[in-house]
Amino acid sequence: MSNKYVYFFGPDHTDGDGSMRPLLGGKGANLAEMAKIGLPVPAGFTITTEVCTYFYANGQQYPQELKAQVEEAMRGIEKVMGKKLGDTQELPLLVSCRSGARDSMPGMMDTVLNIGLNDKTVKVLAEKSGDERFAWDCYRRFVQMYGRVVLDMKPKCKTDHCPFEDLLDAKKKKAGVEVDSELKAEYLKELVVEFKAAVKAQTGKDFPDDPMEQVWGGVGAVFSSWMNDRAIVYRRMNGIPHDWGTAVNVQAMVFGNMGETCATGVAFTRDGATGAKGIVGDYLFNAQGEDVVAGIRMPHRIEYTMAEELPHVWEEFSNVAMILENHYKDIQDVEFTIENDKLWMLQTRNAKRTGFAHVRSAVDMVNEGLITPERAISRIPANDLTQLLQPVFSGEGLKGRTPIAKGINAGPGAATGQIYFQPDDAEAVWQKNNNAKIILVRHETTPEDLRGMKVSSGILTSSGGAASHAALVGRQMGKAVVCGCDSVKINYKNETVSAAGKEYKKGDWISIDGFTGNVYEGEVPTAPSEVLQVLFEKSLHPKDAPIYQCFQQLMSWSDRYRKLAVRANADTPYEAEQAIALGAQGIGLTRTEHMFFNHIEEFRAMILADNVEDRQKALEPLLKYQQRDFEGVFRAMNGRPVTIRLLDPPLHEFVPHEAKEQEALAKKLGVTKEKVAQRVKDLAEFNPMLGHRGCRLGIVYPEITRMQATAICRAAVNVMKDGIDCHPEIMVPLPGCAAEFKHQEGVIREAAAKVFLEEGITPDYMVGTMIELPRACVTADKIAENAEFFSFGTNDLTQTGLGISRDDYGTYINEYQELDIFAADPFQTLDQEGVGELMKIAVEKGKKTRPDIKLGICGEHGGDPASVKFCHKIGLNYVSCSPLRLPVARLAAAQAAIADKQ
Numbered sequence: 001m002s003n004k005y006v007y008f009f010g011p012d013h014t015d016g017d018g019s020m021r022p023l024l025g026g027k028g029a030n031l032a033e034m035a036k037i038g039l040p041v042p043a044g045f046t047i048t049t050e051v052c053t054y055f056y057a058n059g060q061q062y063p064q065e066l067k068a069q070v071e072e073a074m075r076g077i078e079k080v081m082g083k084k085l086g087d088t089q090e091l092p093l094l095v096s097c098r099s100g101a102r103d104s105m106p107g108m109m110d111t112v113l114n115i116g117l118n119d120k121t122v123k124v125l126a127e128k129s130g131d132e133r134f135a136w137d138c139y140r141r142f143v144q145m146y147g148r149v150v151l152d153m154k155p156k157c158k159t160d161h162c163p164f165e166d167l168l169d170a171k172k173k174k175a176g177v178e179v180d181s182e183l184k185a186e187y188l189k190e191l192v193v194e195f196k197a198a199v200k201a202q203t204g205k206d207f208p209d210d211p212m213e214q215v216w217g218g219v220g221a222v223f224s225s226w227m228n229d230r231a232i233v234y235r236r237m238n239g240i241p242h243d244w245g246t247a248v249n250v251q252a253m254v255f256g257n258m259g260e261t262c263a264t265g266v267a268f269t270r271d272g273a274t275g276a277k278g279i280v281g282d283y284l285f286n287a288q289g290e291d292v293v294a295g296i297r298m299p300h301r302i303e304y305t306m307a308e309e310l311p312h313v314w315e316e317f318s319n320v321a322m323i324l325e326n327h328y329k330d331i332q333d334v335e336f337t338i339e340n341d342k343l344w345m346l347q348t349r350n351a352k353r354t355g356f357a358h359v360r361s362a363v364d365m366v367n368e369g370l371i372t373p374e375r376a377i378s379r380i381p382a383n384d385l386t387q388l389l390q391p392v393f394s395g396e397g398l399k400g401r402t403p404i405a406k407g408i409n410a411g412p413g414a415a416t417g418q419i420y421f422q423p424d425d426a427e428a429v430w431q432k433n434n435n436a437k438i439i440l441v442r443h444e445t446t447p448e449d450l451r452g453m454k455v456s457s458g459i460l461t462s463s464g465g466a467a468s469h470a471a472l473v474g475r476q477m478g479k480a481v482v483c484g485c486d487s488v489k490i491n492y493k494n495e496t497v498s499a500a501g502k503e504y505k506k507g508d509w510i511s512i513d514g515f516t517g518n519v520y521e522g523e524v525p526t527a528p529s530e531v532l533q534v535l536f537e538k539s540l541h542p543k544d545a546p547i548y549q550c551f552q553q554l555m556s557w558s559d560r561y562r563k564l565a566v567r568a569n570a571d572t573p574y575e576a577e578q579a580i581a582l583g584a585q586g587i588g589l590t591r592t593e594h595m596f597f598n599h600i601e602e603f604r605a606m607i608l609a610d611n612v613e614d615r616q617k618a619l620e621p622l623l624k625y626q627q628r629d630f631e632g633v634f635r636a637m638n639g640r641p642v643t644i645r646l647l648d649p650p651l652h653e654f655v656p657h658e659a660k661e662q663e664a665l666a667k668k669l670g671v672t673k674e675k676v677a678q679r680v681k682d683l684a685e686f687n688p689m690l691g692h693r694g695c696r697l698g699i700v701y702p703e704i705t706r707m708q709a710t711a712i713c714r715a716a717v718n719v720m721k722d723g724i725d726c727h728p729e730i731m732v733p734l735p736g737c738a739a740e741f742k743h744q745e746g747v748i749r750e751a752a753a754k755v756f757l758e759e760g761i762t763p764d765y766m767v768g769t770m771i772e773l774p775r776a777c778v779t780a781d782k783i784a785e786n787a788e789f790f791s792f793g794t795n796d797l798t799q800t801g802l803g804i805s806r807d808d809y810g811t812y813i814n815e816y817q818e819l820d821i822f823a824a825d826p827f828q829t830l831d832q833e834g835v836g837e838l839m840k841i842a843v844e845k846g847k848k849t850r851p852d853i854k855l856g857i858c859g860e861h862g863g864d865p866a867s868v869k870f871c872h873k874i875g876l877n878y879v880s881c882s883p884l885r886l887p888v889a890r891l892a893a894a895q896a897a898i899a900d901k902q
């Protein structure tokens, strides 16, 4: 039997179903599924992704069987619709050609509508439909779309003109009308002739008249678009493999542009910005396809007016939305067309949504009995939780400010930044400074703007509704989005935008509030998120905080499932309290050097001492400070374990480098400025990250380790005397061999024993080590002879494992990612194949020597979802990350545990 490359869908029989996404693409699989469950879907067929793969593997040729299968399927559509493609006697069948990858991809080919029209069929269409304007409107759209998309006449850069748009504008001017729906048939006829002439002029070829040739042109263009630049960029940003391929859908046309009882629309079955229940969306009368999202006319909002304007459709549509949600058990993002009061469904998919909408809808759906908590947990992208913790505009910050404009609140979040109009400019600014704060201001956005949107903090558009590209894609990226803000007037040429009677230039600061849709002049100060106001600031009551309530529900479910404990990296009592509020079960890393920076004078005296006695003396005041700081952290953690890392960075980081500062320091210490300068010079290293740091400091200057261990133990004893439980875990940084650790352990235990003997209290404490050198990983069995715990310092382990300096990799990392050499930034998400393998070795060897060894991670990766899942897999006991990433870690850990069960 030959391969099946074409899958039919229609009211009477449908080959595929919703589970066949890899083969049929998301759009095709869902069209099949909708047809199967009896929803009104125009008949059509899907050419599989295998054909795309074949196409690229075989010099852009199709498999031999394809032609016959496509033709047979086309006959199938004709039978269902009772119309024939290219019919010059009766109403002709028209079709659309639509791309459809496994996951919806905004970078793909635009859909071509009204395929099958030519100078003959258009006349029949006009005659038989009794609507000449409609027929010619379809035809001019078809030539325009086909020219743009299939014949590649799309403008190549922002300053390029689109010949079709220019001709259309000229025609509107000539006709004296504002919008294209007002153009009469005679003008549309002229336009078709002019469009075709433009095609001939630019491509040198005649516009194809044969309907089947038109279909094949569309199919070929879809497959070719798989490898275009914006599709590649999108796949890279979203981790979609390049070899998945796209499917092609060919589908009978239904018409939203056949008069005033016709419309085209897009909707979400629940709000994709907030997750609130109820359909939201836009529809536009007498329009076709993407008109509704293209910002040519302001669409109507379904939730406000459809029940009144189209009562029958509204009734059917609400019913279809409910059927779809119950069927897919998720928010659906649907596209539909209304032809003479009849609803046709053209697409459904799980809606892209903000972190807010993810959490709210998942929690609601559990409470509605639609899904289980497991499913709710599993489907929320853990990283999106950070959106719920981001600062907002409120209270004090907004005092005395009035908005200069208000648009649609399409992407929640508060963003402040400098105005840029061109995505290229935005990207260039960001390239120079990754911390640049940018607000991209545009009429509307398109897939070409992706790179510019990615580097912006917020996006403001003057047209386009709640379902516009800016809204959907911007908020999916986690950006604050205000769209459809038609009171702001943008002038791209002068690079200005005016609002409330004032003009703002490129580079001026504005602020946009994606919760309310308000736009403000200048930089508006932010306030903590609702979640933090409840949990940490305690300035908001939970019952007044709906976002918090959903968040907390999700977290409590996650905590029920996860096996990994979560800890925080926190250096101060303030951070410790924040961490507990966000669910920390301990501290995985307290960096003592932060404390030294607060007492830098004394610390510098210690560094400058050139004999043991002087150093000893200089350490005395430091001991007191450290002890006090540790006590603060212990008290805040109230019995939870606290890992404290001994001094780690090279001493050079602490000394003054300017002559003036050196002189001042010399005066203070009563030494010559030459001596200070000399010591600073002595401490300089070519490669400080591989220099005299970590345990190497404590080995050469054991009195530093002794002081720190003493401070920790005295702090623990003091806290315990106040009846607070305390479990210090003293951590030695950077050993590469067992002997280094053993040396330091000896110093620590001796100091500890002394304190405990003096005080008569022995806290439950541990001595363990950071694992952050490859050598430590492969000799972990030996290190574990003395170390009671390991904590993976994956920042340094990545630096030393890959031989890449985190401080200098900016010059080539982008290149590496563009070339797909690194799938991700190894300092953000763990290189599981390399660094992860080293960790596995260390886990295995460590456990062999000490089966109950406590294992954790305290590198940046401890808050990255993929890395957290890896840590779960290799059997760590906990992950530790910065306090604000704790919810992400809790959710990711639960996801890992649930995935195990399945």
Ligand code: ADP
Pocket: 042, 095, 096, 097, 098, 099, 110, 111, 113, 251, 252, 253, 254, 255, 264, 265, 288, 289, 290, 335, 336, 337, 346, 347
């Ligand atoms: P995208 O993937 O960019 O959303 P689609 O293939 O969904 O592109 O097509 C965009 C729009 O074109 C649809 O939302 C719908 O309005 C219109 N469209 C596509 N196919 C048809 C059709 N067969 N009949 C009527 N309209 C169609």
Ligand code: MG
Pocket: 290
């Ligand atoms: Mg689209």
Ligand code: MG
Pocket: 335, 347
């Ligand atoms: Mg679509």
